[in-house]
Amino acid sequence: MKILVTGASGNVGTYVVNELLKMGEEVVAAGTNRQKLDQLFGSNVTTVVLDFTRPETYKNALTGVDRIFLMRPPHLGKPEDLYPFIEATQKYPIKLIAFLSLMGIEKNTIPPHYKIEKFIENAGIPFAHIRPGFFMQNVSGIHALEIRDKDIIFIPGGKSRTSFIDAADIGLAIATILHDPDQFKNTAHTISGPEALDYFQVADVLSKLTNRKITYVKPGLLKYRNYYIKNRGLDKSYVNVTVMLYIMTRLGTAKTITNEFLKLTGKNPRTFEDFARANIGTFMKGNDN
Numbered sequence: 001m002k003i004l005v006t007g008a009s010g011n012v013g014t015y016v017v018n019e020l021l022k023m024g025e026e027v028v029a030a031g032t033n034r035q036k037l038d039q040l041f042g043s044n045v046t047t048v049v050l051d052f053t054r055p056e057t058y059k060n061a062l063t064g065v066d067r068i069f070l071m072r073p074p075h076l077g078k079p080e081d082l083y084p085f086i087e088a089t090q091k092y093p094i095k096l097i098a099f100l101s102l103m104g105i106e107k108n109t110i111p112p113h114y115k116i117e118k119f120i121e122n123a124g125i126p127f128a129h130i131r132p133g134f135f136m137q138n139v140s141g142i143h144a145l146e147i148r149d150k151d152i153i154f155i156p157g158g159k160s161r162t163s164f165i166d167a168a169d170i171g172l173a174i175a176t177i178l179h180d181p182d183q184f185k186n187t188a189h190t191i192s193g194p195e196a197l198d199y200f201q202v203a204d205v206l207s208k209l210t211n212r213k214i215t216y217v218k219p220g221l222l223k224y225r226n227y228y229i230k231n232r233g234l235d236k237s238y239v240n241v242t243v244m245l246y247i248m249t250r251l252g253t254a255k256t257i258t259n260e261f262l263k264l265t266g267k268n269p270r271t272f273e274d275f276a277r278a279n280i281g282t283f284m285k286g287n288d289n
Contacts, residue, residue: 001093018171021044104131153214
């Protein structure tokens with residue numbers, strides 16, 4: 001049977017799809033923009049519209065699949081937004097739901113991922129929770145604008161350290177788990193990069209690679225929140241979730257280094273410097289992508 005990949009056009013979902021295809025799996029790529037999915041994957045996958053807020057889209061996505069990669073869309077800040085879909089999966093022969101969670105979530109009940117994990121478990125559906133550290137793509141994505149335009153890192157991480165992991169590595173780990181659902185039934189996996197860096201060190205890496213002085217300005221949580229809502233124009237609920245995540249980071253929950261990725265895949269995770277070098281264009285002046 002096929003594997004349903006939700007958020008298939010996103011940072012992690014794209015890698016999950018491509019890794020599953022390499023493993024010979026049949027994939028149903030789901031999202032709210034089917035045209036985008038068709039452009040990304042062509043005829044290599046089946047594409048479907050899936051909107052967690054529209055239950056009428058569930059049946060077409062779930063028919064014929066026995067494993068699911070589930071991720072919470074960033075714009076859905078309430079765990080309850082995913083509950084109807086999770087309940088709908090109970091009507092199908094699902095061998096495993098691999099849920100993209102957060103590092104340290106088992107000790108923190110505030111972010112929505114905690115309640116989603118528990119809801120899946122209480123529903124009696126076989127699960128594998130993947131709990132990665134912060135994505136390297138957060139630095140090259142949402143936070144790259146200030147690096148490019150102002151030569152600053154505007155992230156409220158304080159002096160905390162983060163064991164950044166490449167989304168490509170997360171995608172490979174998830175695909176590995178979905179490829180062998182019996183082995184990974186009812187498990188949880190905390191995966192990280194090979195090192196824990198503070199944002200002063202991140203600034204040093206980017207300074208070296210861009211030949212510019214990049215400074216970590218260490219904004220406070222409220223200053224960050226106001227800036228991203230008022231200046232960047234981002235959705236308030238999305239920004240609030242990121243604030244919660246950075247509160248966790250300041251408490252030390254993002255610094256854990258594990259060998260779980262190596263155990264799952266037999267490979268070493270990518271370093272931040274290697275990632276930044278490969279994606280250096282996103283940090284260069286005049287690049288608006």
